[in-house]
Amino acid sequence: MxxxxxxxxxxxxxxxxxxxxxxxxxxxxxxxxxxxxxxxxxxxxxxxxxxxxxxxxxxxxxxxxxxxxxxxxxxxxxxxxxxxxxxxxxxxxxxxxxxxxxxxxxxxxxxxxxxxxxxxxxxxxxxxxxxxxxxxTGLFSRSEWTAKWIGSSQLFDYQKSNGNCNIDDPWLRKTFELREKPSKATLFVASVGYHEVYVNGKKIGENVLDPAVTDHTQRARYVAYDIADELKTGNNVIGLWLGTSWSIFAPYYTADKPRTPVVIAQADIYDKDHNKMVRIETNDTWKTRPSSNKLLGTWEMRNYGGEIQDANKEIKDWNVANFDDSEWNMATVYSPHLTLSAQQVEANNLFDEIHPVAIEERANGSYRVDMGVNFTGWTQIHVRGNPGDTIHFLFSEREQDEMTFNIHSAYIIGSTGEGTFRNRFNYSAGRWITIKGQKTKPKPEDIKGWMIRTNYKTATTFECSDPLQNWIYDRVRWTFENLSLGGYVVDCPHRERFGYGGDAHATSETGMFNYTLGAFYSKWLQDWRDVQGTESMVGNMNDPGWARKQVGSGRFLGNGVLPHSAPTYHGGGGPAWGGIVVTLPWLLYQHEGDIRILEENFDMIKKWLEFLDSHTQDNLLQRYGGQWDFLGDWLWPNATAEGMNNDKPETLCFNNCYRVYNLRTAAKIARVIGKTNEAEKWEHQAEASSKAIHNKFYNEEDHSYADKSMSNLAAALYGNVMPPDLRQTVMDRLEKEILVNRKGHIHVGITGGAMLFKVLREEGRDDLIYSMTSKTTYPSWGFMRENDATTIWEMWEKDLPGHSLLHSSYLYPGAWYIDGVAGIRRDPDIPGFKRFVIRIPNLNEMQISWAKADFDSPAGLIKSHWDCKGEKTSLSLTVPPNCEATVCFPDKKGTIIRENSGFARQMGKKDGYILFHVPAGKYEFSN
CATH class of the missing domain: 2.60.40.10 (Immunoglobulins)
Known part of the structure; x- marks a missing residue:
């Protein structure tokens, strides 16, 4: 007791x-x-x-x-x-x-x-x-890999392909015995081409289209799979299903590597006492045979195709341990020279299950399925017919076209008279599906789709009083998600699938302000480091001797030159394409506070600027490269009729202004990481080049530059090339160009638009951005809505043939809705949002009367909700712990600003705002 x-x-x-x-x-x-x-x-x-x-x-x-x-x-x-x-x-x-x-x-x-x-x-x-x-952890040293690269003996031959792949997606398998169920077993798998992993008949993980897209002239990324739970005492099997895909992509051709999907994999398997029982590794003891799946198309521009699945070749139990594989072939061992590194980015996953909104029976016996939205992803279609019938699925993003960009798949019906097509190693893009070869009308429940993207987290919600702005924000986000798969942003998911640097300018801040993309952009920057030193294009695309028409990735020069896309090499561009290697690290540093990203990419930045220096004369960048290597702005309104790829002064002006921006940004990076000599050199070059640009291209009579276009005005302000006392004058000229000359409409393209919106966001000119985003006539985002768009287009025009309706071109408003309309802005002096700015935008009640956003910043959840009714303005704000904010509240004459907590400290006035400093907490401001 x-x-x-x-x-x-x-x-x-x-x-x-x-x-x-x-x-x-x-x-x-x-x-x-x-x-x-x-x-x-x-x-x-x-x-x-x-x-x-x-x-x-x-x-x-x-x-x-x-x-x-x-x-x-x-x-x-x-x-x-x-x-x-x-x-x-x-x-x-x-x-x-x-x-x-x-x-x-x-x-x-x-x-x-x-x-x-x-x-x-x-x-x-x-x-x-x-x-x-x-x-x-993964495997830190290449010497720890004892596995071999293996695949089938089938090799892709472009000359024999006749527009479609001539090799099958292979199965590979290996059986082995374990004396007890393991406590730990991680299978590391790197492949050139996509792969799926099976253990004792079960697919491991929910990821799709593994691994992330990578420059396979240099690197292969491995994925770690925890397979311990699926292993058992006794006989076991590991199965690998390989998808052809990027293994035959022409720019990835090297003499040491076969044009066929190959894989390297190994796992150390541990007993309950954590002792290693056995190592399983790919080698010549693995068995292989062709699977029931095959690539359609040749995995090149305009012919990524789809896949054909033959139910008659399916083997239900090919990946279980007791399957008899005695008739299978031995795997072929290959020896590609590739760096093996971990896939340090989220994998691809399926999102947003999509169902048909209409199915139309056509006079020719086909069926037209409307999925209701343009999307990138997978489809699952249940079909019926006679054994041996081939059912074709044609995908289109245009209602009037049966198929766009040759995106199509097929299914061969087996002995049961029915079956289900479902993507495995390719994806489609479009809104409409034409089904050919089926005798009976499909039911709505027979068809569904999913959007595919990299599995990053959503960071932000936004809404405002203007329905058109909400539509643009929603469609910009949907478009971004449909383009960000494989650990980089594709320009379009059907025609090219290239990771253009110019398009990255139009998308990167939209991405950062709406999603958690630190790993995503870190991976993409590694891709850019991998491709540096290789030309993007050689000569004229119409020349039969064009270096990458079938095979190769341009000439390797070994200097600081950059192709116009990464990790894909292909495509045309200009200095603003390769120059993303300066801009993106700096944006990521500002957003995340990541100094390592500056250090890791500094050598690449330095080599890039040295390459530009080698084409500079009298402090002005000169045209270099082939026909498609010195583009300026791209796809402004009516650009195809006016001619975009030209040698006119506007292109020289535009690219020189961009070079100065690169120099100024690189100097900031050098200052942060202690590279004083480089910083001083680049600052001096920027000033000297600014004077040369201003002297050559400035039009004194109306304070414009070069061709007086909106894009060159934006570029000049972006590079800050004018004398300081003229900057406001040039801003006034840009305002006139927007409001008077263009009657409030936008008149820029991809790179020019990215520069324009960046300048206007930093200048706080929300009124000018709103003028452009509020229009519903051509050219505008509202014009897209008026024409039934469900995604953002490649061009301001809808019906020009050969162009995409799902594209990265004009996604730059997505950042403005958060840092402009909602007013959640970075503090330029404190990276990572530990200190930030809340600024109610320069808009009147007739434009936008309220806006709210929840932004899960790298430093915590920021909430901003402002409301303007007549003369009364209110702001609700949440500052996360360990953070502080500067609040910019409109200074309306004769009003007194009230604040609920007593913790807000007034700091003075600036540019029509009263400034307050606030520590962590919830605040209510009103006048």
């Missing part, structure tokens, strides 16, 4: 003690490693950890982190016991919570690691432990 009473007394004492301890005002959440949540197979020796903070009482103010402590352990048991046997930082006095580099005991390959953190708040109270996060 005495023992029991003592125990009760101790429990009461402990309880009272716990209650009396001050509680921490914040708690760490959203733990990520290298931008990813619990990633698998990272090959980063010093990964970086990030988190955000949640207020324990959201009605309080000024919550801050003053210290953090990180524990990293090699076992779940140790981390649960609060032991950091790999790394224990101890308490670090710091408010940093983004991208903190691991500095513990060196990591080992193929290991699981666990981590958690605690923080201290503004009063030095401890938070307690966060949830446990984890990551696993």
């Amino acid at each position: 005495k023992t029991k009473n003592t125990l009760i007394a101790l429990l009461i004492l402990f309880s009272l003690s716990a209650v009396s301890q001050p509680s921490c005002s914040i708690f760490p959440v959203n733990l990520t490693c290298e931008y990813l949540t619990n990633p698998s197979g990272l090959d980063v020796l010093h990964p970086r950890f990030s988190w955000t903070l949640k207020a324990t009482d959201e009605n309080k103010y000024g919550q801050r982190q003053t210290a953090y402590r990180i524990w990293v352990s090699g076992s779940r048991k140790a981390i649960d016991n609060n032991k950091g046997d790999m790394w224990d930082t101890g308490w670090v006095k710091s408010d940093k919570m983004q991208l903190i580099e691991y500095k513990g005991i060196p990591l080992l390959s193929d290991k699981n690691y666990y981590w958690k953190i605690a923080i201290k708040d503004e009063n030095d109270n401890e938070s307690g432990y966060s949830e446990v996060a984890e990551w696993s």
Whole structure:
């Protein structure tokens, strides 16, 4: 009894003690490693950890982190016991919570690691432990790979293809025995071409179209699959299904690599005591045979095709352990010279199940299916007919066309008289599907589709009072999602599938302000580093000797030249295409606070600017390359009739202004990472070139540049090439060009539009942007809506043949809705949103009377909701813990601004706004 009473007394004492301890005002959440949540197979020796903070009482103010402590352990048991046997930082006095580099005991390959953190708040109270996060490592050294590259003996031959692939997608399998069910088994798989992994008949994972698209002249990315749960005591089998796809892409041709899908894979399998039982690896003991699936098309521009599935060749149990593979062939071993590295980006997944809105029976016996929306993705279609019938599926993004860009698939019916087509190693793009060869009308429930994209997280919601702006925002996001698959942004998903640098200017900030894309853009920048030194195009595209018409990726020059797309090499462009390698790292640094991204890409940036220097005379960039290598703006209204690819002064002016922007941006990057000599050199070059541009191209009579176009006005302001006292004059001239000369309409294309919107966003000219986004007549986004668009087009014109209605061209408003209309802006002096600006836009009530956005920034959730009715303006704002904001509230004469908390500190007035400084918390402002 005495023992029991003592125990009760101790429990009461402990309880009272716990209650009396001050509680921490914040708690760490959203733990990520290298931008990813619990990633698998990272090959980063010093990964970086990030988190955000949640207020324990959201009605309080000024919550801050003053210290953090990180524990990293090699076992779940140790981390649960609060032991950091790999790394224990101890308490670090710091408010940093983004991208903190691991500095513990060196990591080992193929290991699981666990981590958690605690923080201290503004009063030095401890938070307690966060949830446990984890990551696993890949293989850090090429010498750890003992597996061989294998595939089938079939080789693609373009001359024999006759427009369609002449090889089958192969199956590969390997059986083996285990003495017990394993505790751990990670299968690392890299392939040239897509792959699927099966263990004992079960497909591993929900990912599709693995791996991410990569420059296969240099690299293959491996994916880590946890297969332990599917393995068992006794006989087991691993099956690999390879898809031809990128393995035959002409720019990836190298003499050491076959034009056929190949794979390398290995797994160390551990028993319950964590001892290695066996290593499974691809080699010449694996078996292979052709599968029931085959690529249609030749995986080149305008002929990516689709896939044909033959039900008569299906083998139900090809991937189970007791299947008799004695009649199968031995795999062929190959020896490509490729760097193996981890796929450090989210995989592709299926989203947004899509169903038909109408099915029409046509006079020729075909059936026309309207899916209701233009989309990139997979379809599943159940068909009926006679055994051996071939059912064709033709995809189109234009109602009047049966098929666009040769996107089509097919299914051969087996002995049952029915079957189901479903994509596996290709994807379609379009809204309408024409079904040919089926005798009976399909039912709506027979058909469904899914959009495919890289599985990044959505960061933002936005809505405002103007229905047209909401439509543009929604369609811009839908278009971006349908273009961002494979770890880069394609220009269009059907005709080209190239990762153009010029188009990246039109999409990157829209992406960053609406999704979590740190890993996505880091991967894409690695692609750009891989392709540097290789020409994009050689000569005239109509010349029979054009270097990449069938095979090859242009001449390798080994200098700083960049092709116009990555990782795909192909396509035309100009300095603003390769120049994304300067702009994108800087934007990512501003958005995420990522200094490593500047360091990793600095050599590429330096080589690129040296390449441009080699084509500079008297401080002016000269035209270089072939016919398609020095483009300026692209696809402005009526551009095809006026001629875009030209040697006129406007192109020289445009590209020289862009070069100056590259120089100024590179100098900022150099300053951040301590490269003072380069910074001073580039700053000097920028000033000298600005003077040369202004002297040559400035039109003093009306304060314009070159051809007086909107694009060159934007480019001049973007590069800031004019003397400082003329900048406002040139801005006024741009305003006149928009409002008077173009009657409020936009008159730029892809790169010019990206520059225009960037300039206007930074200048706070929301009124000018609204003028262009509010129009419903040609050219405008509203014109697209008036013409039943469900995606953003490639051109301002709808019906010009050969052009896409699902394209990256004009997605630049997507960033403005967040940092302009909702007013959530980066602070140029503090990257990563730890400090940011909230600015109610320069719009009147008749334009937009309210807007709201929730933005899950890298530093935490920011909420902005403003409302303007008559003379009364109100703002609701949430500043996340450990952050601060500058609020810019309109300064209307004779009004007094009220604020609910008393924590807002007035800082003065600027540019028609009253400025307040606010720490973390929820705020209500009104006049």
